[in-house]
Amino acid sequence: MLSLTQLIGDRALPAASGTWLDVHEPATARVHALCPDGDAADVASAVEAARSACSGWSSLPGSERARWMNRLADALESRIDEFARAESRDAGKPLALARDIEIPRAVSNLRFFAAAAMQFASESHQGQAGLNYTLRQPLGVVGCISPWNLPLYLFTWKIAPALAAGNCVVAKPSEVTPVTAWMLGELAREIGFPAGVLNIVHGLGPKVGQAIVDHPGVKAVSFTGSTAVGQRIAAACASSLKKVSLELGGKNPTIVFADAPRPGLFDTLMRSAFQNSGQICLCGSRMLIERRIYDEVRDELVARARQLRVGDPDDPATQQGPLVSRAHCDKVRGCIATARDEGAVVLCGGEALQPPGRCENGWFMAPTIIEGLGPYTRTNTEEIFGPVLSLQAFDDEEEALTLANAASYGLSASVWTSDLRRAHRVAERLEAGIVWINTWLERDLRTPFGGVKQSGLGREGGLEAMRFFTEAKNVCINLG
Template structure:
């Protein structure tokens, strides 16, 4: 039985209230660790540590902060296999996914923002009203709240730009998947990372997340998670006029046109719907297919999805592991039952899994319109729907139906159509003939119920800094 503690001021610390909560392995539902169950007292200790550490950290040259992030990235890379095994066990994700994509992306996040620390600069303007230059200065102690679906991937996506910009951090990882964040805190201490610069506090949203958002010394909050929690954070931070970045849910459309090379891209199309058992905010859960190819596409897609190997995440051959928790399993299976009540025709899946653990087999449904709850509400599981369209206008209308606006995929050989559709889709990210191809310099985020603000590249560095203009009168 592992004991996972906070990391505050460079030290492992149990919860001040003495509380612990169970951590379960999704593949067999067994408790394998106990987690410090923090509260406001732990938040206060972490904020104090971050506040004490901020003057020295913010005074370092960008190149010096970059060197610390590079050192942490190298230490993580040297332990890649151990972190991949931990991520697979903790979240139920296939070991191949953790080893080949998610831990390498965490390393890349640290390295990318290490470079960003040396590249962000001030701006200068002259010739209109004196000489102006704009400083971009760190905020102070900031909070990051990261989700359970991509634990280390998104944990580092937040802490790296915050640290690179000169802030100190109090980070709250999900209490459902806390293992790799805790291991990273331990690794940071091992390499001598300055105490108090990165603090990790475990616990639930009401007992840790809310006190963190409300704390007057926390200058900004970066959150990734559900739309409901994002709205709660906005309500708490609003009266303090505190900076917030909210990366929330998605109900993303995949538009497949008859002229596309969909037959040769079927593996990517299936992966875009079901990777990580659909527990990625960027998955294309609404497949919109041109009617001329609908029947052929339906049969081919169903067959390829049925061939996905569901099983033990530690098995190298596994494509899909279990869902992350009992609560999430119950939510997804309730959504599947609702789709049946709505009149959906199940082409694949829909029955209870006979496996042990929180498994849900891939589900593919047709016959539901754009106004159905199944096509409007985020399910966040291995559940995809099919809808047919006749022309570009109908495809666009179906794609933009609903309140989310995170990502969209367009599959077509007609680049005029692709550019035209991309400009009119209500989505913060549009992929054309690909999925999940990411340049870390680009802005990331959505609109509507998918969030507020942008992450990535200089957008993240701007969020974690305050602009100060200095104007000098010139003769």
């Protein structure tokens, strides 16, 4: 049984309240760790530690901040297997997914923004009104609140640009999957990362997350999570005019035209629907298929979904693990029941699974594919965030766009076609923050990432993240 701690300054501490939260292993439903049940007192201590460290960290040359971040990346990279095992156990994802993709991506996040610390540049303007140059100055103490589905991957995606830009961080990982964030904090202590620059406070959103949002010493909040929580954070930040970045839910369309290139098509379509048990905000949960190939695509997807190996995340043959919690599993089952009530035809799946052996009590769901519902049903407009794929047919490009834009979300979309002109036309008209053409989840970390409509505010990634975590100050010099 692991007993996790907060990282406040350079100290590993329990919650000030002395209370703990159970952390369950999704594959077995057993408690495998105890997480500090933090509150506003812990946040206040973390903000004070961060304030004390701000002047020293922000005054370091970018190259020196980069050196510290690369040291942390080196330490993490040397323990990829250890972190992958912990991530797999904590979140229920297949070990190979954590080891080969998600923990390496966390390393890449740290390295990318370490490089950005040395490359981030300000602007200058001359010839219209004097000589102007723009300073990009760190904000001070910032809050980073990350979700449970890609725990270390998205935790580092937030803290890395904040640190690179010269800020000190108070970070809250999800209490559902807190282990690897705690391990990263322990690594930071081990390598002597400057005290107070990175602080990690564990606990529930209404207590720790809300305290970070409300604290007057926190100058900006970066949040990834549900739209409902994001709306509350936006309202709270508005009253104090605090900067906020929100990456929220998605109901992402995958548009498959009849001329979609066939090599690798079905492998990627399956991955886009069911990777990490569909618990990725970028998963294509609505597949729109041109009618003349609808039957072909539907039948192939159903056949492949029935063959997906669902089971123990430790088993190398496992392709889909459990859902992250009992509550989330119950929610997904309720969404499938709603789909049935709306008249959906369940083509495969639709039920909970009980793999034999140690995972017989885990929170597993069969990969589920449904059809027969219109674009404005709850099933096709509300985020399910599980291994559930809804199919719809379309006749032409205009109808495909109408169906794709019908949801109130606008995070991502993917388009499959061999017609380059069509690809450009459709991408321009899709209401989404990122559009993939003949691919999915292919990411260049320099590009802006975020959503429109109910999928959020602001952008992360590359210069967009560095700009969010800094304040622009223009200096104008009269040359007359």
